[in-house]
Amino acid sequence: MNIGEVSDKSGLPPKTIRYYEDIGLVKPLRGPNGYRSFRESDMHKLAFLGRSRALGFTIEDCRNLLALWDDQDRASADVRAIAREHLEQIESKIADLNSIRATLSHLVRECAGDHRPDCPILKKLGNFSK
Amino acid sequence: MNIGEVSDKSGLPPKTIRYYEDIGLVKPLRGPNGYRSFRESDMHKLAFLGRSRALGFTIEDCRNLLALWDDQDRASADVRAIAREHLEQIESKIADLNSIRATLSHLVRECAGDHRPDCPILKKLGNFSK
DNA sequence: CCTTGACCTTCCAGTAGGTGGAAGCCCTAA
DNA sequence: TTAGGGCTTCCACCTACTGGAAGGTCAAGG
Numbered sequence: 001m002n003i004g005e006v007s008d009k010s011g012l013p014p015k016t017i018r019y020y021e022d023i024g025l026v027k028p029l030r031g032p033n034g035y036r037s038f039r040e041s042d043m044h045k046l047a048f049l050g051r052s053r054a055l056g057f058t059i060e061d062c063r064n065l066l067a068l069w070d071d072q073d074r075a076s077a078d079v080r081a082i083a084r085e086h087l088e089q090i091e092s093k094i095a096d097l098n099s100i101r102a103t104l105s106h107l108v109r110e111c112a113g114d115h116r117p118d119c120p121i122l123k124k125l126g127n128f129s130k
Numbered sequence: 131m132n133i134g135e136v137s138d139k140s141g142l143p144p145k146t147i148r149y150y151e152d153i154g155l156v157k158p159l160r161g162p163n164g165y166r167s168f169r170e171s172d173m174h175k176l177a178f179l180g181r182s183r184a185l186g187f188t189i190e191d192c193r194n195l196l197a198l199w200d201d202q203d204r205a206s207a208d209v210r211a212i213a214r215e216h217l218e219q220i221e222s223k224i225a226d227l228n229s230i231r232a233t234l235s236h237l238v239r240e241c242a243g244d245h246r247p248d249c250p251i252l253k254k255l256g257n258f259s260k
Numbered sequence: 261c262c263t264t265g266a267c268c269t270t271c272c273a274g275t276a277g278g279t280g281g282a283a284g285c286c287c288t289a290a
Numbered sequence: 291t292t293a294g295g296g297c298t299t300c301c302a303c304c305t306a307c308t309g310g311a312a313g314g315t316c317a318a319g320g
Contacts, residue, residue: 004296014297019278033286035297044256051255056230059277069252076249080241083251087234094227097220100186104217111210119206121213122199125181126174134267144268145308153306163315165268189306 001038010046017046025049025063057086131168140176147176155179155193187216 007014020026021036026045028036038046045066052062061082068074068082110120137144150156151166156175159167168176175196182192191212198204240250 002297013279015279016277018298023277033297034299035286047257048255051257053277055234055255056227065252065255068249069256072247074247074249075245076241076247076251077243077245079249079251080238080243083234083238083241087231087238090227090231090234094224094231097186097224097227101217101220101224104185104213104220108210108213108217111206111213113207113210115205115207117202117204117206119198119204119209121206121209122195125178125185125195126199127177127181132268143308146306148269149307163268164270165315183306 001043003036003038006038006043006046009043010050012046012050020046020049023059025059025066055086056090057082061086131173133166133168136168136173136176139173140180142176142180150176150179153189155189155196185216186220187212191216 001009003014003017006012007017010017012020017026018036021028026038026042026049028038028042031037048066048069049062052065053059057065064082065079068079107121107124112118131139133144133147136142137147140147142150147156148166151158156168156172156179158172159169161167178196178199179192182195183189187195194212195209198209237251237254242248
């Protein structure tokens with residue numbers, strides 16, 4: 001399989017696939033013309049990477065998950081540890097964003113949003129009237 | 131005021147303050163020794179930037195907000211437009227993260243997390259059993 | 261007067277995870 | 291044979307900083 005076909009099937013842009021090869025996540029073969037030649041197993045890895053990245057795992061997490069995926073003797077606890085850690089980070093980020101959203105939506109509601117210069121948003125950001 | 135004092139008062143690291151000067155957000159004076167010399171107004175700008183960044187506004191948003199802040203004839207509608215756009219992005223990000231969190235917490239609950247290799251998390255990421 | 265240490269300066273490089281574009285092969289079909 | 295599309299590599303750029311090296315400056319203590 002050439003990179004275009006793999007891109008279509010995996011949903012990853014060719015640039016991203018080349019990048020993943022650069023950083024050692026996949027190791028496709030090469031044809032006599034220098035073209036990358038992807039096996040089924042490469043495809044599966046790339047699809048795995050696409051799904052892991054879509055769940056927000058970092059590249060390093062993906063690398064570890066992929067290694068565990070390849071390891072028939074892995075302990076599921078190792079996988080779960082990575083996922084749980086990630087889940088905690090997601091939850092903490094959601095909390096941060098919720099707090100920002102509360103502040104911001106309050107400010108947007110307060111602001112008249114008309115032609116006049118008086119603006120509670122700027123007041124809040126400047127922390128004194130101006 | 132030297133950069134250290136401004137850093138203490140604004141809560142921004144010196145590196146960040148220098149960076150903000152590099153990209154033209156603040157323009158402190160210079161003393162005869164080459165040291166940056168910050169006025170009160172620079173301090174206020176930096177504090178403004180700190181709060182805006184803490185609310186997740188991009189640097190470009192901050193630049194625009196700062197310009198509006200400086201403009202006595204601004205229309206509050208312009209400020210609100212920026213804030214509202216940002217709020218929408220925050221909300222969309224929260225929605226994404228909530229969906230990820232749901233998937234992830236489901237998978238973590240499903241996974242036994244013991245010494246055995248069988249793992250629903252990897253199954254899901256690989257999208258076929260292995 | 262000299263040293264020490266804290267502070268300041270600039271400049272270069274690196275972070276995450278790609279993306280855009282240029283220059284140049286390769287392959288197929290008309 | 292020529293046109294097009296796909297493939298290759300390489301280099302630069304993105305956000306918003308951060309780390310570190312090499313070196314100038316300043317105030318205090320001996």
